Amino acid sequence: MSFASRLIGKRYGLPAATARVKVAKNLRIPGADGHILLADRYYPADIDEAGDRTPPPILLVRSPYGRRALFGATQGLLFAERGYQVVIQSCRGTFGSGGPFVPQVHEKADGLAALEWIRQQPWYGGTIATMGPSYLGYTQWAVAGEKEAGLAAIVPTITMPHFGLPTYDGGSFSLANCLEWSSMMANMQAGGRGMARVALAQLRGGSPALRRGLATLPLSESDTVAVGRHVDFYQDWLTHGLDDEYWTRQDHRQTLANVTAPVLMVTGWYDIFLPWQIESYQALRAAGNTPRLVVGPWFHVSRGAAAPTVTETLTFLDAQVKGFGEAPEPIVRAFVTGEGGGWREYRHWPPPGVVPTSYRLQPGGGLSADEPPADAEPDVIRYDPADPTPSLGGPRLGRDAGAQDNRELEARADVLTYTGPPLAAPVRFAGTVTASIEASSDRETFDIFVRLCDVSPSGVSTNICDRLVRLAPDPQAPPGTVRTARLELWPAAHHFQTGHRIRVQVSCGAHPRYARNLGTGEPLATATTMLTATQRVHHDAAHVSSIVLPVLPAQAG
Helix, strand or coil, X not given: CCHHHHHHHHHHCCCCCCCCEEEEEEEEEECCCCCEEEEEEEEEHHXXXXXXXXXXXXXXXXXXXXXXXXXXXXXXXXXXXXXXXXXXXXXXXXXXXXXXXCCCCCHHXXXXXXXXXXXXXXXXXXXXXXXXXXXXXXXXXXXXXXXXXXXXXXXXXXXXXXXXXXXXXXXXXXXXXXXXXHHHXXXXXXXXXXXXXXXXXXXXXXXXXXHHHHCCCCHHHHHHXXXXXCCHHHHHHHHCCCCCXXXXXXXXXXXXXXXXXXXXXXXXXXXXXXXXXXXXXXXXXXXXXXXXXXXXXXXXXXXXXXXXXXXXXXXXXXXXXXXXXXXXXXXXXXXXXXXXXXXXXXXXXXXXXXXXXXXXXXXXXXXXXXXXXXXXXXXEEEECCCCCCECCCECCCCCCCECCECHHHHCCCCEEEEECCCCCCCEEEEECCEEEEEEEECCCCEEEXXXXXXECCCCCEEEXXXXXXXXXXXXXXXXXXXXXXXXXXXXXXXXXXXXXXXXEEEECCCECXXXXXXCCCCCCCCCCCCCCEEEEEECECCECCEEEEEECCHHHC
8 A cells, every 4th residue: 555545545534445556557458540548557466366256346547637646546546455456548649648639539439449458358357337537527428328338337527428518608618617728738748847736737727828828819829828839629629619510529418318337426516517417417317327416515626525526436336336335325415505504415406396486686786586666777787808807716627616705706897786685584495596687788799697696694795606698699689689698507505594695696707717708799719809898787577687596495404
């Protein structure tokens, strides 16, 4: 047992290690088209003296992030020390594997080729499962629904099966997440002693070059500013719309119904892929699978998520793959955020019995269940893409994600707030919050960003969930037309305590999380002209703007 794995195992509260581990490095696994992809195999040392005993189960992990160091300890050593063989394969074009790295494109074919190769090895004992977060989860969805995969279980965490959807979320472009990840991958590809430090700085938004890249126009030059060169796949993302064959060939949602293996999914309320992970869960259930879903108060790279994710994964695999102990119930285990929240269990998601409850925007920044007055004047937002409304917290790739104090953001002139009175009794909701905002603009295209916040008695405004939608030019809706912006906010479960207030933010951007709307309708990659825009948010009897919370009955917890 290494010092690192001993320390991590103790910190995570894992069962004691049962095996000494050996590592077979740089296994040469042919990809689908003959390129050689490298892998490391972590395995219990006593396999070499096992004789006629069946080799232990194999966990396949396919990753573009390397095979050793901390990654090898958390994905390889921890599980091999507890009786598994773990094969960590580097995706093509990464860490010595042949071929070019083109995100998502080759993962189905290369994943199936890796499974076939493993089954031909003398140390294959008849059982293979998969595990891993984020991109490693996508590589699982790429093969899980294929008949020849033959998986005993899968554990795709903080992930989803179609990367085009979060890239073009709401009809906008997820600039920060896309450029940060592209910069990180480019620095990893470059290697060198500073690779880990630079990559971590990128994720934290601490790189001056990355910050300059996020502010650069046209967006087609933002990767050059951030990294020093064009990143081919980032350029592809900018120029291929969501309906393009570039994205549709990477979409594995259609095979979810074929997945029969037991599934564990772990994610967080502020994860960048949460809405689509929830959709994957619902698609599996609709097809007759009974996945287990765990949702914590985490964002994509939360340190606090590591221990519960590994613990859930080990318990699940021990039961489903080894037959040790009872399998965790196929339920939803969710952390309810807010004062008075905590972990709760539900039979499925969304929880049964929720009551859609509307809160309507009112004149003077009010929020209530009442109908707004007939003569209410709209509120005005002047949006300037040269000084865009900033994004704060929420679903971001870096460590500045999650729940934040929004008071400074809400003090800006381009952010409207609508706040209810102090609550006389708690309000708890669980599910997807929806919003319908009636708005007009002097431009053909504009964005509407809606955020739900919990305001404490001391005045701290904490974000719960949000989303942006881009209203594209419409010949039937010239400038000045009142248009309806409909949004499904990030899924959430939250407890508003007595005395707290419900607040809705409305603005016209969240940069750099979403690319700013320049107001011209020019192509995303090449646009440079910036036009200020005047938006009006309507909240009168003829144009009701509202937000709907899926409120849980008091007895539902």
